[in-house]
Amino acid sequence: MPGVLDELRERGRDLVTNLRAGPPWPAKLRPLLANRLRALRHGCCGHPGQPGC
Numbered sequence: 774m775p776g777v778l779d780e781l782r783e784r785g786r787d788l789v790t791n792l793r794a795g796p797p798w799p800a801k802l803r804p805l806l807a808n809r810l811r812a813l814r815h816g817c818c819g820h821p822g823q824p825g826c
Contacts, residue, residue: 795801 792801792805
């Protein structure tokens with residue numbers, strides 16, 4: 774069973790990968806902020822692959 778640190782490391786790696794790919798930064802800002810706020814409230818934003826998820 775993976776530990777908490779392993780899960781955080783994996784989530785961080787996914788976040789960086791999502792931020793590097795796709796449209797330029799100005800187009801990523803709105804979904805990034807919306808996904809982070811949703812994730813803070815619910816634990817997951819529900820949009821894997823989008824910026825900030």
